[in-house]
Amino acid sequence: MWNLKDPSLLREQCFIDGQWLGAQQTIAVTNPATGAHIASVPKLGAAHARQAIEAANRAWPAWRARTAKERAALLKRWFELIMAHQDDLATIMTLEQGKPLAEAKGEIAYAASFIEWFAEEGKRVYGDTIPAPVASQRIVVTKEPIGVCAAITPWNFPAAMITRKAGPALAAGCTMVVKPASQTPLTALALAVLAERAGIPAGVLSVVTGAAGDIGTELATNPLVRKLTFTGSTEVGRTLMQQTAATIKKVSMELGGNAPFIVFEDADLDAAVEGALVSKYRNAGQTCVCANRLYVHAKVYDAFAQKLVAAVQAMQVGDGLQDGVRIGPLIDAKAVAKVEEHIADATAKGARVLTGGKRHALGQSFFEPTVLADVTQGMAVAKEETFGPLAPLFRFETEDEVVALANDTEFGLASYFYARDLGRVWRVAERLEYGMVGVNTGLISNEVAPFGGVKQSGIGREGSRYGIEDYLVVKYINMAGI
Numbered sequence: 001m002w003n004l005k006d007p008s009l010l011r012e013q014c015f016i017d018g019q020w021l022g023a024q025q026t027i028a029v030t031n032p033a034t035g036a037h038i039a040s041v042p043k044l045g046a047a048h049a050r051q052a053i054e055a056a057n058r059a060w061p062a063w064r065a066r067t068a069k070e071r072a073a074l075l076k077r078w079f080e081l082i083m084a085h086q087d088d089l090a091t092i093m094t095l096e097q098g099k100p101l102a103e104a105k106g107e108i109a110y111a112a113s114f115i116e117w118f119a120e121e122g123k124r125v126y127g128d129t130i131p132a133p134v135a136s137q138r139i140v141v142t143k144e145p146i147g148v149c150a151a152i153t154p155w156n157f158p159a160a161m162i163t164r165k166a167g168p169a170l171a172a173g174c175t176m177v178v179k180p181a182s183q184t185p186l187t188a189l190a191l192a193v194l195a196e197r198a199g200i201p202a203g204v205l206s207v208v209t210g211a212a213g214d215i216g217t218e219l220a221t222n223p224l225v226r227k228l229t230f231t232g233s234t235e236v237g238r239t240l241m242q243q244t245a246a247t248i249k250k251v252s253m254e255l256g257g258n259a260p261f262i263v264f265e266d267a268d269l270d271a272a273v274e275g276a277l278v279s280k281y282r283n284a285g286q287t288c289v290c291a292n293r294l295y296v297h298a299k300v301y302d303a304f305a306q307k308l309v310a311a312v313q314a315m316q317v318g319d320g321l322q323d324g325v326r327i328g329p330l331i332d333a334k335a336v337a338k339v340e341e342h343i344a345d346a347t348a349k350g351a352r353v354l355t356g357g358k359r360h361a362l363g364q365s366f367f368e369p370t371v372l373a374d375v376t377q378g379m380a381v382a383k384e385e386t387f388g389p390l391a392p393l394f395r396f397e398t399e400d401e402v403v404a405l406a407n408d409t410e411f412g413l414a415s416y417f418y419a420r421d422l423g424r425v426w427r428v429a430e431r432l433e434y435g436m437v438g439v440n441t442g443l444i445s446n447e448v449a450p451f452g453g454v455k456q457s458g459i460g461r462e463g464s465r466y467g468i469e470d471y472l473v474v475k476y477i478n479m480a481g482i
């Protein structure tokens with residue numbers, strides 16, 4: 001089916017405590033490019049989430065007792081299996097999420113890189129010795145795994161958003177229960193198949209599909225869960241933070257964004273256009289780090305707009321399984337409606353459509369990649385995350401003006417700018433109120449750097465040596481009477 005080399009990767013069951021189980025009630029998984037039914041997964045709820053949490057708690061002592069080196073060996077095996085099945089995993093991802101196959105393959109490699117990176121980082125969880133203030137005492141600081149972790153992940157990166165959490169958690173000696181997005185559960189279940197094959201013990205990693213609210217509430221309130229990590233909307237993140245407060249859980253939140261993409265008058269315009277294509281139209285604009293507002297200096301506005309429109313018009317829209325496709329379908333009709341809403345609001349307030357602007361002739365949830373001109377700060381697209389293939393071009397005159405405009409949002413995840421004056425690069429990079437700044441690049445995501453935001457874009461960092469800290473607690477040991 002779908003030319004999978006290993007059809008057993010496509011599972012219609014959940015993975016709890018090392019067992020695969022189905023359910024009477026199921027959730028249909030459909031292909032956003034065609035509307036076709038792909039598979040059905042169990043619609044589980046709080047009871048099964050509790051079962052997975054209790055299994056994770058049982059598995060935790062033995063898992064944490066293994067050496068970091070022993071855990072690393074199993075994680076490296078998982079990494080190798082993921083890469084060995086890259087094509088099949090990418091096909092499953094494109095079927096359920098819609099992104100072009102080339103992007104899906106890229107995401108599988110990106111997802112695997114977190115397992116590979118944290119397998120090694122687990123071996124470098126160092127502590128401290130501190131000179132004691134009393135001669136008969138010795139002070140030691142150790143770092144220990146926090147315990148049972150819960151992860152709730154989104155549909156836009158069905159593999160990477162799981163491994164960016166499970167990698168550090170398992171490497172640190174924690175266990176994890178994952179609730180993937182209902183629209184893209186198959187990738188998560190396929191990763192669980194490979195984790196099981198890698199020899200990761202029962203209970204260490206479980207995947208529970210089903211009713212978000214019921215499962216989410218159990219994950220957020222069960223006292224056995226010591227940490228909850230979430231990637232998704234700020235609205236749901238806020239709810240989860242409220243729910244976890246009752247049991248004082250540690251939380252990591254990767255939430256919404258509203259990234260500015262600034263083109264200064266001294267920018268390399270061809271490089272800026274290439275960066276804008278990657279930052280704006282990757283995953284059809286459905287990433288939390290997509291350029292959401294493009295600010296272009298008045299002196300280069302027309303030239304940049306002309307180059308961008310030509311590049312956008314060259315992008316092929318279609319089913320992600322077809323060769324050459326750059327823009328797949330949006331995840332669903334709600335996503336299409338959001339893009340239409342932003343275009344309608346902007347054009348009603350004076351913006352001009354330079355290319356695109358409407359649903360694609362292919363139907364389903366395909367949308368024409370769009371560029372708007374003459375966009376101003378009073379339009380919805382300036383304040384809200386579009387999460388679609390819409391590039392709104394704003395004009396600016398001065399550095400101070402554009403930095404103020406860029407920072408005028410409650411979000412603070414990613415930001416980008418193109419400039420070649422060294423003083424300007426340092427000044428603007430320091431003044432942007434964001435967790436991440438791309439200078440002369442539109443792609444900043446990798447496993448070695450700390451990914452995360454400030455303000456209402458979230459809490460914590462994922463990836464990098466910082467990413468494992470979120471799964472550790474610090475213990476202070478005072479040995480006296482020496």
Ligand SMILES: NC(=O)C1=CN([C@@H]2O[C@H](COP(=O)(O)OP(=O)(O)OC[C@H]3O[C@@H](n4cnc5c(N)ncnc54)[C@H](OP(=O)(O)O)[C@@H]3O)[C@@H](O)[C@H]2O)C=CC1
Binds near residue numbers: 154180183210255288
């Ligand atoms: N920061 C980021 O990377 C992302 C940001 N977003 C933003 O969120 C918007 C909406 O996208 P969407 O996918 O609906 O994001 P959501 O935040 O609704 O979903 C993300 C995850 O949270 C789960 N979820 C939803 N409601 C609850 C709840 N009450 N308790 C526990 N878990 C819950 C979802 O489950 P289920 O699928 O079963 O509903 C899914 O697994 C996007 O337009 C975008 O702006 C979305 C995805 C990623």
Ligand SMILES: O=C(O)[C@H](O)CS(=O)(=O)O
Binds near residue numbers: 445
């Ligand atoms: O949630 C997202 O949109 C991802 O974090 C984006 S990225 O990590 O692939 O850049």
